[in-house]
Amino acid sequence: MRLILLGPPGAGKGTQAHRLIVKYGIVQLSTGDMLRAAVAAKTEIGLKAKSVMDAGSLVSDDIVNAIIAERVDQPDCANGFILDGYPRTLQQADSTEAMLRSKGLKLDHVIEMRVDDDVLVHRVSGRYTCANCGAVYHDTDRKPRTEGVCDDCGHSNFKRRPDDNADVMRTRLRAYYKETSPLVGYYHCKGILSFIDGMKSIDEVTADLQAILE
Numbered sequence: 058m059r060l061i062l063l064g065p066p067g068a069g070k071g072t073q074a075h076r077l078i079v080k081y082g083i084v085q086l087s088t089g090d091m092l093r094a095a096v097a098a099k100t101e102i103g104l105k106a107k108s109v110m111d112a113g114s115l116v117s118d119d120i121v122n123a124i125i126a127e128r129v130d131q132p133d134c135a136n137g138f139i140l141d142g143y144p145r146t147l148q149q150a151d152s153t154e155a156m157l158r159s160k161g162l163k164l165d166h167v168i169e170m171r172v173d174d175d176v177l178v179h180r181v182s183g184r185y186t187c188a189n190c191g192a193v194y195h196d197t198d199r200k201p202r203t204e205g206v207c208d209d210c211g212h213s214n215f216k217r218r219p220d221d222n223a224d225v226m227r228t229r230l231r232a233y234y235k236e237t238s239p240l241v242g243y244y245h246c247k248g249i250l251s252f253i254d255g256m257k258s259i260d261e262v263t264a265d266l267q268a269i270l271e
């Protein structure tokens with residue numbers, strides 16, 4: 058199964074991808090996570106991307122297209138994958154289609170997660186993740202069961218993103234509506250688009266996603 062989770066920053070893409078990969082035995086490919094790893098490792102790509110990401114703008118299509126094209130060739134992608142945060146421009150969507158076609162593959166689903174802007178800002182402002190396994194938490198809405206201990210892996214090391222603040226979030230939302238939201242029409246025309254109400258609880262959203270995927 059190959060699918061795209063499409064939605065603005067804070068819509069819940071990472072949270073849901075984390076659950077779906079367990080259930081379906083597929084991998085999550087988050088260009089945001091890959092770019093943050095490149096920034097942390099100070100690779101050539103990371104050095105180029107850092108200031109763009111800190112400002113909330115989009116990294117160039119060429120960079121992310123190359124990262125994804127290389128990643129989907131890895132053996133762990135054979136069962137399928139969830140694209141989380143990619144594609145984000147029409148150019149990236151065209152690149153995805155050409156790349157998959159050249160491998161004899163196609164997308165099964167594109168699911169748009171809809172959430173109101175004020176809720177997105179609240180979610181992103183309180184977001185933190187487990188530095189070990191990537192599980193996603195929120196200061197008030199989604200705390201670990203035991204304070205300071207990750208539910209999924211038991212580690213106690215959490216991190217926050219420098220771009221998760223209300224100020225940078227305005228730029229990220231603007232980028233989403235300008236560059237990424239046209240993908241909704243693009244995939245609708247291809248007949249593979251569904252949408253879900255991302256304002257519901259995390260469990261309800263998972264159930265709605267599974268109803269589409271089954």
Ligand code: ADP
Nearest residue numbers: 066067088089110113114115116121142143145
């Ligand atoms: P979120 O999960 O909040 O939507 P991401 O982790 O996907 O954010 O992305 C963080 C940043 O990484 C983006 O603001 C952008 O600078 C960069 N980025 C991630 N994916 C892409 C992409 N497909 N195209 C361009 N830039 C990207």
Ligand code: ADP
Nearest residue numbers: 067068069070071072180184194195199258259
């Ligand atoms: P995205 O990957 O789309 O940027 P995340 O999955 O990282 O979004 O979620 C952003 C924040 O919102 C996190 O702090 C997460 O715990 C929280 N969150 C995710 N889904 C929901 C939901 N359905 N209801 C309430 N909070 C949520």
Ligand code: ADP
Nearest residue numbers: 174175226227228229230231232233234235238
């Ligand atoms: P400005 O007022 O600085 O010109 P914009 O008009 O581009 O900024 O967007 C302001 C905010 O309105 C964005 O951050 C986004 O949250 C929201 N927004 C912009 N375009 C849309 C759209 N097409 N649909 C929904 N919300 C939008």
